Amino acid sequence: MARKMCIVVLFLVQMLLLPLQNHAEIVVSTVEAPAPQPSKSSGTNQFPNHGITEGSLQPQECGPRCTNRCSNTQYKKPCLFFCNKCCAKCLCVPPGYYGNKQVCPCYNNWKTKRGGPKCP
Secondary structure (H helix, E strand, O other), X not given: OHHHHHHHHHHHHHHHHHHHHHHHHHHHHHHOOOOOOOOOOOOOOOOOOOOOOOOOOOHHHHHHHXXXXXXXXXXXXXXXXXXXXXXXXXXXXXXXXOOOHHHOHHHHHOEOOXXXXXXX
């Protein structure tokens, strides 16, 4: 009987902590600064392909670009891992959340052992 009571108490404590964990994740995700977006002004941008064309990024710029690219996926950790790995090699990240890989051939053509795409 005591064992059943312990299980019930642990279950109730866990149910009380779950909303707190979700709230903490929401607060953390809303506090993060948005990744810088390229300027959309007509003709005033000196570097229109900065970060998009192959070799145009510095290694320290990969993190924010990959954070933006992986922001809409449900598999954030693997997406960020492989995006950062690909960015470190290719020094570019395609624009948008998905696709557009044709603007960065290195990123697009790097394949896994099975022949699938390595970079998200």
